[in-house]
Amino acid sequence: MSASTYRVVRSSRASRIGLAVGALLVAGLAVLPYAAGSGTLRTLISFLTLVTVAQMWNLLAGYAGLLSVGQQAYIGLGAYALWVLADEVGVHPFVAVPLAGLIVGLIALPTAGLAFRLRGGYFAIGTWVIAEVYRLVIANIQAVGGGSGVTITAASHIARATRQNVTYWLALAVAVGTIGLVYGILRSRLGLALTAIRDDETSAESLGVHVFRTKLWVYVLSSFGCGLAGAVIYLNLLRIQPDAAFSVNWTALMIFVVVIGGVGTIEGPIIGAILYFILQETLADYGSWYLILVGLVAVVITLKAPRGLWGLLTERRPVHVFPLQRHVRIDASGEIPPVSGRPRSACADE
Amino acid sequence: MQPPVAPILELVNVSKSFGALKVVDELSVSLQSGEALGVVGPNGAGKTTMLNLISGTLRVDEGRIVFAGRDLGDCPPHIRCRIGIGRTYQIPRPFAGMTVFENVLVGATHGRGRPERASYDRCMAALERAGLEHKANELAGALTLLERKRLELARALATEPRVLLLDEIGGGLTEVEVRALIETIKSLRAEGLSIIWIEHIVHALLAVVDRLVAIDFGRKVMEGEPQAVINSPEVQDVYLGSAVP
Numbered sequence: 001m002s003a004s005t006y007r008v009v010r011s012s013r014a015s016r017i018g019l020a021v022g023a024l025l026v027a028g029l030a031v032l033p034y035a036a037g038s039g040t041l042r043t044l045i046s047f048l049t050l051v052t053v054a055q056m057w058n059l060l061a062g063y064a065g066l067l068s069v070g071q072q073a074y075i076g077l078g079a080y081a082l083w084v085l086a087d088e089v090g091v092h093p094f095v096a097v098p099l100a101g102l103i104v105g106l107i108a109l110p111t112a113g114l115a116f117r118l119r120g121g122y123f124a125i126g127t128w129v130i131a132e133v134y135r136l137v138i139a140n141i142q143a144v145g146g147g148s149g150v151t152i153t154a155a156s157h158i159a160r161a162t163r164q165n166v167t168y169w170l171a172l173a174v175a176v177g178t179i180g181l182v183y184g185i186l187r188s189r190l191g192l193a194l195t196a197i198r199d200d201e202t203s204a205e206s207l208g209v210h211v212f213r214t215k216l217w218v219y220v221l222s223s224f225g226c227g228l229a230g231a232v233i234y235l236n237l238l239r240i241q242p243d244a245a246f247s248v249n250w251t252a253l254m255i256f257v258v259v260i261g262g263v264g265t266i267e268g269p270i271i272g273a274i275l276y277f278i279l280q281e282t283l284a285d286y287g288s289w290y291l292i293l294v295g296l297v298a299v300v301i302t303l304k305a306p307r308g309l310w311g312l313l314t315e316r317r318p319v320h321v322f323p324l325q326r327h328v329r330i331d332a333s334g335e336i337p338p339v340s341g342r343p344r345s346a347c348a349d350e
Numbered sequence: 351m352q353p354p355v356a357p358i359l360e361l362v363n364v365s366k367s368f369g370a371l372k373v374v375d376e377l378s379v380s381l382q383s384g385e386a387l388g389v390v391g392p393n394g395a396g397k398t399t400m401l402n403l404i405s406g407t408l409r410v411d412e413g414r415i416v417f418a419g420r421d422l423g424d425c426p427p428h429i430r431c432r433i434g435i436g437r438t439y440q441i442p443r444p445f446a447g448m449t450v451f452e453n454v455l456v457g458a459t460h461g462r463g464r465p466e467r468a469s470y471d472r473c474m475a476a477l478e479r480a481g482l483e484h485k486a487n488e489l490a491g492a493l494t495l496l497e498r499k500r501l502e503l504a505r506a507l508a509t510e511p512r513v514l515l516l517d518e519i520g521g522g523l524t525e526v527e528v529r530a531l532i533e534t535i536k537s538l539r540a541e542g543l544s545i546i547w548i549e550h551i552v553h554a555l556l557a558v559v560d561r562l563v564a565i566d567f568g569r570k571v572m573e574g575e576p577q578a579v580i581n582s583p584e585v586q587d588v589y590l591g592s593a594v595p
């Protein structure tokens with residue numbers, strides 16, 4: 001009986017390169033307001049918030065199997081929470097953004113209690129109905145502007161350049177923060193449960209995974225992220241109208257981006273958002289032809305590459321920019337560990 | 351062989367119906383601590399349903415299931431796993447997008463309420479036990495049937511069960527593979543693990559189990575010393591069919 005040692009490692013060459021490139025990219029994006037014009041910043045704010053909400057929907061649907069069509073509820077609530085905090089309570093609008101996210105997370109908790117009674121397709125429709133209820137309730141309360149909505153006046157008093165730059169930085173921080181959050185979750189014990197649920201819920205449960213609690217956590221976190229994104233979006237737009245803020249188009253966009261990018265991966269929603277913005281920036285002038293083309297792209301990708309663009313790119317050679325997988329390395333001679341004898345562990349997270 | 355006295359698991363008049371079809375019908379079975387119990391019966395006899403009722407994947411309609419003196423009642427599957435009921439699935443259900451090691455890690459962490467790093471040793475031990483250590487880094491979705499069956503066993507063992515439920519783990523294996531499986535299960539039994547093993551490969555059961563229960567139409571047909579049960583006319587009838595009257 002000889003003992004062998006092993007290590008469990010997570011990183012790869014691609015991930016180290018990815019981390020370096022990612023850090024450079026974020027640094028480049030962070031100094032952009034000093035170089036880029038107002039139009040570019042506005043486009044990038046939309047892009048970064050789209051990356052955020054797509055990442056959140058991916059966590060929800062791609063991992064927890066919760067196909068929500070009602071995440072617009074949390075974008076809308078995030079927008080209104082920002083308005084209430086900034087205009088009614090008097091919190092500085094920039095400080096109000098993270099607080100709005102937290103409030104939305106708190107609202108999501110009892111909402112989950114209601115939505116989680118439904119399963120599969122019923123859950124999808126149920127979440128949509130819940131989002132509509134939120135929209136109708138707000139549209140019927142005159143104190144929050146009713147159907148015509150409200151303007152975030154506290155934010156409009158801030159100098160335009162300052163407001164836009166800070167909004168941009170907030171969008172960047174929220175996007176990087178949510179990607180980091182998703183990455184952190186997926187690498188943790190919770191992520192292990194979540195990935196197991198993604199692959200087989202029944203057997204996850206038989207192996208001790210508390211499926212309900214895991215899903216609840218994910219739902220609340222995902223709603224928190226959408227709330228943050230909603231607050232940033234409307235800090236940029238300043239005018240909130242319930243029909244637009246609670247529009248199902250938000251979720252349609254999240255689904256589109258995640259599906260074309262690659263569901264169930266962190267890289268997918270980023271790739272999908274990039275593709276969507278390229279399409280939008282190059283073809284938006286063609287009116288309805290643009291929408292037809294976007295639809296066509298979605299149809300072709302779902303038929304030809306059901307794992308999305310990222311899945312297609314990494315089909316032959318798996319690349320993990322965000323290393324989630326654990327690899328066991330047998331040390332010393334690289335031998336297969338002997339059948340008997342308990343291995344000594346020397347775990348390293350390189 | 352005289353089994354020890356205290357039953358670790360007891361099914362008392364358990365019934366389960368799917369619509370109008372009664373799949374398990376007032377079934378009473380008990381498993382002594384440290385005992386290996388074999389379950390035989392034709393397809394559709396209710397064997398897998400019985401395991402699903404024990405592991406909590408299905409809820410009983412009537413009767414009760416008692417584990418280590420505790421009435422399981424509405425106890426959900428993940429809690430049943432954590433208190434010591436481990437199971438394998440007849441048709442393996444691997445987490446296809448995770449590596450073999452990670453599959454086992456799910457059981458070792460969540461099945462025991464233990465942090466990840468403290469579970470690595472247990473994972474490696476479970477993989478070695480099931481003969482899968484050389485496949486640790488492969489995606490579970492890429493495994494062969496035999497390897498998937500082994501993964502089922504490794505995952506269940508990683509949860510450190512007190513009772514192990516095996517559902518036709520030998521099905522589809524070659525004779526050599528079955529022999530290896532017999533040795534593995536024998537050694538688990540020798541370590542004091544209580545086992546319920548559903549299997550169609552009768553000689554494998556006879557080589558391992560202390561006692562045999564034969565069920566048909568959700569009811570117990572016979573119970574007792576394995577060889578005697580298999581040779582009894584009732585069980586022969588159930589398995590081979592009787593002459594049409």
